[in-house]
Amino acid sequence: MEEKKSSTLEQFDRNMRMNGTREEGLVWFDPKATPFRLGGFPWIGQDGVYRRMPLHPAEPLPQAVDWLADHTAGGHIRFRTDSRELHIRVKLKDRANMYHMAPTGQCGFDCYIGGPGEEKFAGTATLRPEEPEYTARLTSFKERELRSYTLYFPLYQGVQEVLIGLEEDAELLEPLPFAAERPVVLYGTSITQGGCASRPGMAYPNILGRGMKREMVNLGFSGSGKGEPEVARVIASIPDPACLVLDYEANCDGLERLQVTMPTFIRILREAHPEVPIVVITRIRPPKADWDAEFREAMLARRTYQLELVETLQREGDRFISAIDGYELLGEQYAESTVDGTHPTDLGFSLIAAALLPQLSPLLGTI
Known part of the structure; x- marks a missing residue:
């Protein structure tokens, strides 16, 4: 009997395929630098890490809180660019490991387009749950146009490094201001x-x-x-x-x-x-x-x-x-x-x- 060949979902449904990225023609940016704006990390200015509590608080934090503070829930990156493509490169502290939460929620980055109050979902980074590092294309457009972006950090994982990949000739600007700056x-x-x-x-x-x-x-x-x-x-x-x-x-x-x-x-x-x-x-x-x-x-x-x-x-x-x-x-x-x-x-x-x-x-x- 002829042995049956194994198949994958990606083979039959192209919408389930990973969003690959390209290296040529891209410039990679650290969102900690201007003109990017980071939110959700009150102590990043003093500690320089993606963390929700200070690295060195005045008094010790409960062990669980100290550990969970490395999870980047609520963190976000805001900016404007006319790049036709937007890519992201991420190094996590660990891999996806939750049975009841999608890896995209635990470890992924979300992309929204639009200024404050007008954001529309535009894409999620594709990743392999068993790998703590990934590179993915978030958006791809045919026409060059200045757009406002918000990228949301993973909810249940730490992020050691994230880089934003834009076309090398793209314009990069600071984001439109929020209605009010107090968080x-x-x-x-x-x-x-x-x-x-x-x-x-x-x-x-x-x-x-x-x-x-x-x-x-x-x-x-x-x-x-x-x-x-x-x-x-x-x-x-x-x-x-x-x-x-x-x-x-x-x-x-x-x-x-x-x-x-x-x-x-x-x-x-x-x-x-x-x-x-x-x-x-x-x-x-x-x-x-x-x-x-x-x-x-x-x-x-x-x-x-x-x-x-x-x-x-x-x-x-x-x-x-x-x-x-x-x-x-x-x-x-x-x-x-x-x-x-x-x-x-x-x-x-x-x-x-x-x-x-x-x-x-x-x-x-x-x-």
Whole structure:
């Protein structure tokens, strides 16, 4: 019997093939240099690395937070160019290794075209999950035209090096300015970090950033948003934030941890930023709440505590604190909006962002 030849999907579907790159006629740029603008890395000016927390904080960070800070969730590169082709070369700290998250979301770069508030998805870097380095073409056009670009960093992996490849005769300019330069800072869990979006641009902080026309600083730490005071002090050191968002209930083992950490966390932020809006978001509704009564009651107790804490602080005179009921953010589609009962799909992140945008935007109207 004749042996059957093995086949691959790429053989039969050209849309599944890797986007190769070329070397000739390209110039490679380091996005840490002008005219590129980097966002999402508050300490890159002092440390020079793609990292979400300082390399040498004033006091030691929890081990998990220190490790996860190398994951580049929320980082982005902005610029303008008339290059007909845009390529990217990436060296990761490790390879894709998550069973429930697409390698493009964990380790890939996303490309959006358009100025602030007008960005449209244009492509994702193709990569092989088993390889920690890749080079890919993000866009290719027939006509030369000046375009605005935003490139989003991987959500669940560290980036040691990234280079942008443009045609050697292309014009390269600084990006159009945001509507406002003060960043929104979000502290939270794996959901804040972006698990499990299929690609970086679909994490809800990145969707919000496009809607708000602002830089977003994503300080979501997977499984490790526990409200430690030393983390609060590092976050409080970020200069001149437009808003501080706390969304870390899901990493608290019980009501007691919230009761211990949240008042202190808020106090530390408020002392550093007396008139900056602070927003507390309670946990999104997981399907498990439908059939596990004990789980549901414990979750609702944490929800009630947070909402009442904010009301208490308001009565005590804090005019700049508010709460958002996360239990309702996914609406009627909550049961179909996660990949594993906890972490949102792209649908879930889109629903979260759509619900948060009209509630957060008014807080930033005069800032």
